[in-house]
Amino acid sequence: MTTILIVDDNPDIRELFTTFLNIAGFSTMAVGGGAECIELLKTTRPDLILLDIMMEPMDGWQTLKFIKSQPESRDIPVFMVTGKAITETEQQMYNGDYKIYLMKPVTPQRLKDAVDGLLKSR
Amino acid sequence: MEKKRILVVEDEFITVAALKVCLQGIGCTVVATADTGEEAVKAAEEHKPDLVLMDITLKGQMNGITAADIIRQKYNIPTIFLTGQSDDSTIAHALESEPFGYIVKPFEEKNLKSNIMMALYKHSLDLKLKVSEERYRTIAELSDDGIFVVANDYSVIYANGSAARTIQHTLGEIIDKPLNSLVPEELFRQIRAAVDEVRAIHTHKRLRLGAKMGDRQLWFDSTAIPLTAGDAEIRYVMMFLHDVTDQVRMEERMAKEGIIQLERNMEQFLFLNDEIRNPLQVIMGLILLDEGQYQQKILEQAEKIDNLVSKLDKGWVETDKVRCFLLRHYRHGDKSDVES
Numbered sequence: 261m262t263t264i265l266i267v268d269d270n271p272d273i274r275e276l277f278t279t280f281l282n283i284a285g286f287s288t289m290a291v292g293g294g295a296e297c298i299e300l301l302k303t304t305r306p307d308l309i310l311l312d313i314m315m316e317p318m319d320g321w322q323t324l325k326f327i328k329s330q331p332e333s334r335d336i337p338v339f340m341v342t343g344k345a346i347t348e349t350e351q352q353m354y355n356g357d358y359k360i361y362l363m364k365p366v367t368p369q370r371l372k373d374a375v376d377g378l379l380k381s382r
Numbered sequence: 383m384e385k386k387r388i389l390v391v392e393d394e395f396i397t398v399a400a401l402k403v404c405l406q407g408i409g410c411t412v413v414a415t416a417d418t419g420e421e422a423v424k425a426a427e428e429h430k431p432d433l434v435l436m437d438i439t440l441k442g443q444m445n446g447i448t449a450a451d452i453i454r455q456k457y458n459i460p461t462i463f464l465t466g467q468s469d470d471s472t473i474a475h476a477l478e479s480e481p482f483g484y485i486v487k488p489f490e491e492k493n494l495k496s497n498i499m500m501a502l503y504k505h506s507l508d509l510k511l512k513v514s515e516e517r518y519r520t521i522a523e524l525s526d527d528g529i530f531v532v533a534n535d536y537s538v539i540y541a542n543g544s545a546a547r548t549i550q551h552t553l554g555e556i557i558d559k560p561l562n563s564l565v566p567e568e569l570f571r572q573i574r575a576a577v578d579e580v581r582a583i584h585t586h587k588r589l590r591l592g593a594k595m596g597d598r599q600l601w602f603d604s605t606a607i608p609l610t611a612g613d614a615e616i617r618y619v620m621m622f623l624h625d626v627t628d629q630v631r632m633e634e635r636m637a638k639e640g641i642i643q644l645e646r647n648m649e650q651f652l653f654l655n656d657e658i659r660n661p662l663q664v665i666m667g668l669i670l671l672d673e674g675q676y677q678q679k680i681l682e683q684a685e686k687i688d689n690l691v692s693k694l695d696k697g698w699v700e701t702d703k704v705r706c707f708l709l710r711h712y713r714h715g716d717k718s719d720v721e722s
Contacts, residue, residue, distance in 0.1 A: 270660050272660070272661075272664045273660055273663060273664065276663065276664055276667040276668070279667075279671065280667065283671075313656070314652075314653065314656040314657075342656065343655055343656035343657070343658065343659025343660055343662075343663070343691075344652055344655060344656040345655070345692075345695040363659070364659040364660065364662065364663040365659060365662045365663035365665075365666045365667070365684065365688060366663070367666070367667075367670060368667070368670055368671070
């Protein structure tokens with residue numbers, strides 16, 4: 261079964277996306293920040309990572325960079341799901357590091373389609 | 383003509399006698415006579431006549447021209463020269479002392495009268511002009527604004543104290559010197575452009591000048607005014623320099639502070655929009671899972687909020703453009719620090 265790691269500092273979002281993805285047939289793990297994500301990746305290898313951007317003390321971009329820097333995790337597809345519009349600078353800086361950039365709010369269908377798409381192109 | 387008081391300086395006593403008779407006949411009083419230059423000066427001081435009739439060639443150390451010079455400079459009394467000679471070199475020499483008339487002996491009465499009247503009239507005009515000049519010079523000197531006048535060859539023919547201080551020279555170093563040797567090239571170029579323009583358009587022009595004087599960047603609101611002698615030819619251009627450096631600096635600082643405030647607003651947008659979208663996501667998500675009777679209506683409201691937030695996002699992008707423009711405009715080529 262496909263496992264998706266959800267990284268978002270908002271507990272309601274974590275709960276909602278967990279529900280969305282479970283209904284769609286995926287297994288999920290959820291953590292509240294970049295540090296926890298890194299910790300988890302030491303022992304576990306999810307199939308996909310869903311990453312929020314506006315988190316503190318480590319934001320989504322920093323977390324992304326870290327994921328890409330580690331041999332164990334750099335091949336795991338990452339998609340950003342965030343309430344923040346992307347800037348040109350960010351596009352230039354992180355292009356290629358993430359697969360998809362989704363703006364909240366997303367429907368369950370939209371989320372499922374994104375995951376399916378990523379799994380297919382692996 | 384009311385009784386004019388004349389000092390006669392002549393060493394031929396016959397001429398003196400004839401002059402006395404003549405002068406009395408035309409309504410003048412001879413207040414004194416002298417036959418040397420030195421005595422003429424003394425007599426001028428003692429009697430303060432309205433006018434001096436003086437022979438150019440006199441006995442003694444001092445000739446008439448020198449005496450007339452001294453009397454004009456010290457007591458402001460005009461002199462009419464008398465002479466038996468009319469050769470060019472004598473006349474040329476005499477003209478250097480700015481006489482008010484020149485009569486060749488033997489003189490005629492009507493010649494004398496008209497010369498005296500002309501001389502006194504011219505003298506009174508000169509006086510008025512001097513007073514007027516003095517008045518304007520005083521005004522110019524008291525002005526905080528720099529005032530200077532350039533001739534058609536861009537040499538400085540007048541500058542007030544303020545102007546001298548601004549361009550960091552003494553007045554002695556400025557007068558009659560070419561302007562491009564006195565100010566930095568950048569400033570000279572701007573002044574020359576303004577001067578050329580007012581000469582072409584025959585009317586004044588306002589402009590802002592900016593230049594580095596020493597290590598300071600200075601700004602001036604300036605007016606260039608063409609000066610004519612009453613005819614159409616422009617001989618000089620007068621320039622006023624009003625220092626607005628402090629003003630400009632304040633404007634720049636306010637603009638920078640405005641930019642900083644803009645950036646702070648933008649940062650807040652980033653966080654705010656993300657914050658708004660989280661509860662929006664939860665509302666929408668739960669409704670879609672729930673499929674209750676109000677699902678559609680609630681989803682519509684959620685969509686409205688989403689659209690509003692997207693508008694704010696776009697507003698942020700517009701602000702980004704404004705910020706870049708302002709930064710570019712206010713940087714002036716030096717590393718101005720906009721980050722707080």
